[in-house]
Amino acid sequence: PFARRxxxxxxxxxxxxxLMIEPIDFAGLYRAKQLELQQQQASGQTVV
Known part of the structure; x- marks a missing residue:
């Protein structure tokens, strides 16, 4: 919020x-990335 202001x-x-800047949900992005990494590990793919 501070950078946007x-x-x-x-x-x-x-x-x-x-200038209209949409808010970014960093917590949501983090959760999505963590879920993606968990799915990759479960399927046996190498996580880089």
Missing amino acids: IVADAVRDGGMPP
């Missing part, structure tokens, strides 16, 4: 139209 403030202060 900094970018939004810089764009606004620069006189540009508002």
Whole structure:
């Protein structure tokens, strides 16, 4: 949220139209990657 606010403030202060940045769910990305790694390990694939 902080980076998004900094970018939004810089764009606004620069006189540009508002920049709409979608929030990123880092916890969701982490859970999805962990699930993917578990599935690879269960199927016997080498995890790099």
